[in-house]
Amino acid sequence: MSAGRGLAGLGMALFLTACQGQQSALSGGGAESDRTLALTVLLGVGGAIIFLLVAGALLVALRGPRRWRSFLSAHTLVVHGGITFPAVVLSLLMIYSFAVLRAGPVPESGPDEPSHVIRVEGLQWWWRVTYLQPDGSEIETANEIRIPVGEPVRLELISADVIHSLWIPAYAGKLDMIPGHTNTLTLLASEPGTVRGQCAEYCGGAHALMALSVTAMLPPSYERWLAGQAEPSQPGETTGHRAFLSAGCGGCHTIRGSPARGRVGPDLTHLASRPSLGAGTLENDAAGLARWLDDHHQVKPDNLMPDYDFLTASEQAEIVTYLSELE
Numbered sequence: 001m002s003a004g005r006g007l008a009g010l011g012m013a014l015f016l017t018a019c020q021g022q023q024s025a026l027s028g029g030g031a032e033s034d035r036t037l038a039l040t041v042l043l044g045v046g047g048a049i050i051f052l053l054v055a056g057a058l059l060v061a062l063r064g065p066r067r068w069r070s071f072l073s074a075h076t077l078v079v080h081g082g083i084t085f086p087a088v089v090l091s092l093l094m095i096y097s098f099a100v101l102r103a104g105p106v107p108e109s110g111p112d113e114p115s116h117v118i119r120v121e122g123l124q125w126w127w128r129v130t131y132l133q134p135d136g137s138e139i140e141t142a143n144e145i146r147i148p149v150g151e152p153v154r155l156e157l158i159s160a161d162v163i164h165s166l167w168i169p170a171y172a173g174k175l176d177m178i179p180g181h182t183n184t185l186t187l188l189a190s191e192p193g194t195v196r197g198q199c200a201e202y203c204g205g206a207h208a209l210m211a212l213s214v215t216a217m218l219p220p221s222y223e224r225w226l227a228g229q230a231e232p233s234q235p236g237e238t239t240g241h242r243a244f245l246s247a248g249c250g251g252c253h254t255i256r257g258s259p260a261r262g263r264v265g266p267d268l269t270h271l272a273s274r275p276s277l278g279a280g281t282l283e284n285d286a287a288g289l290a291r292w293l294d295d296h297h298q299v300k301p302d303n304l305m306p307d308y309d310f311l312t313a314s315e316q317a318e319i320v321t322y323l324s325e326l327e
């Protein structure tokens with residue numbers, strides 16, 4: 001009995017641990033996820049109560065005193081418990097669910113259209129993130145989304161290759177990114193913090209290695225951060241900069257403020273300010289950069305970047321230094 005209780009306790013602890021932290025729909029970081037949480041709690045608690053009632057009735061029917069058993073087998077109880085009750089409860093739940101689905105956190109269009117619009121493009125296996133500015137200009141980053149707290153942000157979700165799905169459980173439900181089609185998702189963060197998001201649709205071998213970080217910041221900090229991202233990088237004419245260009249990295253990557261203008265891979269202009277490398281696969285530090293250059297086909301199999309094993313150790317070290325300075 002105590003072993004069973006221990007096991008149940010362990011199960012409950014694991015369940016609750018799984019619900020906390022950076023990537024949880026139950027941590028309620030925004031308006032969308034608050035509604036999902038309310039629906040989840042209602043269905044979970046309601047379902048548990050009904051289950052206990054039915055299990056109790058079953059126990060009484062099997063083992064209970066004769067008087068209780070005949071009460072359970074009465075015609076009215078069977079009709080009302082078996083038909084009326086489920087019909088009423090399920091109808092009410094359906095009406096409630098429709099109401100939850102209809103009531104978006106913020107209007108998707110009209111005069112209250114969000115003033116922050118971010119285009120997120122899924123690619124095998126990373127995220128191109130572009131901040132669409134009111135003046136028509138665009139600020140591009142990768143594998144990280146930042147949003148202002150308390151202000152609705154519309155995400156325009158597109159895909160460059162196959163179907164991906166953006167899922168940031170702390171803020172909203174998952175939504176597919178479909179080639180040739182734009183889906184929109186509105187986020188409204190209620191407090192500052194950083195959470196993890198993940199591609200939620202199998203999109204090829206490295207699908208599980210397609211994560212991103214989402215940070216909600218107070219609006220003044222957000223505006224400062226965005227203005228910083230709009231600036232070109234100030235790398236200087238270092239040997240690392242020259243090694244980066246002569247190795248051909250600029251054919252695929254853009255570093256604004258340098259001749260590197262490639263569009264195949266992530267924009268690296270402010271790479272050093274990002275929380276991770278390779279869309280959540282490596283720490284963003286010198287060791288992570290070196291590991292990526294050495295071994296990225298191990299770290300993220302089948303990614304499009306060519307092997308760079310022709311670099312000498314000193315060239316690689318110079319490129320690592322250069323990239324770590326792209327704040």
Ligand code: CUA
Nearest residue numbers: 164199203207
């Ligand atoms: Cu992208 Cu799974």
